[in-house]
Amino acid sequence: MRGLHADTGYLLYRIGLRSGQLFNAFLQESGLRLRHYALLRFLATTEGALQRELSTRLGYDPSAIVGLVDDLEKLGFAARRPSPDDRRSRIVVLTDDGRAFLRDTDEAGLRATSTLLRPLDATERDTLHTLLQRIAETELS
Amino acid sequence: MRGLHADTGYLLYRIGLRSGQLFNAFLQESGLRLRHYALLRFLATTEGALQRELSTRLGYDPSAIVGLVDDLEKLGFAARRPSPDDRRSRIVVLTDDGRAFLRDTDEAGLRATSTLLRPLDATERDTLHTLLQRIAETELS
């Protein structure tokens, strides 16, 4: 009989939970949560995205995106703009304040991850990251 | 600016979520969920454990353990026995039915994990597993 922590899938589940907790702890003072942060970080990579696009790319339900963008808009970190060619869509863009926020909290985010990966050295972290990215590419796309 | 999937902590969070979903999907027909399964699997490694012990080892709140053991007891997979030397405690043990259930679902659990780790070959899976276990040892103990 295998032990409790013998299954990789279960390990991923448990560690993923812990990672989310750590991230939220670091974000606590800003009033945002991991999902907000992920959305901001995604916005930083594009000129602006439809909410539908955010949903598929981040893996969150469309209904979840609504609330997240609401919060970010209230804080002035993101804004909804009307789409010129489709009046159903809104284009979500990162504001200057949002960009500044990302700059300021970038280090804190790295520190959260670093806390979790404390037992691993630099090369091991790289290895882990590469493996995870391979999984993410096929699984979360 | 780093991309969305550039952070290992975030990757762990997302993949961990997905792993939990896969596990729950394969457990669906049995009426159990991931947490029940984890508890059963832990019981299989011991002669019997106090609920307090289950709480600390599994990382679940003591109040959560109550409901989980209730469910498992109702299904006949686990049982509470009075502790001989402390009448506050109950010793939770795996029943024969519970052990049989684990045997039957063992393969399915492995398949769930295997689905997730599909993009990795055998040695890569070993590497990943080892790294995760190192993290789990320091972080979830």
Add this chain to the structure above:
DNA sequence: AACAACTATTGACGTCGACAATTATTGTCC
């Protein structure tokens, strides 16, 4: 005997993720 510490339990609360239903708009098909 009094009191602090511990075990299991119950209850409450906020969050999270999944899903159905709705509204407004666009595209398609005959």
Add this chain to the structure above:
DNA sequence: GGACAATAATTGTCGACGTCAATAGTTGTT
């Protein structure tokens, strides 16, 4: 060009989850 399916955003609902506070019963300490 008019009926109808498809799509984008939104709202509402629901179960599961994690955390915390409080309680009852029991043990250990002094």
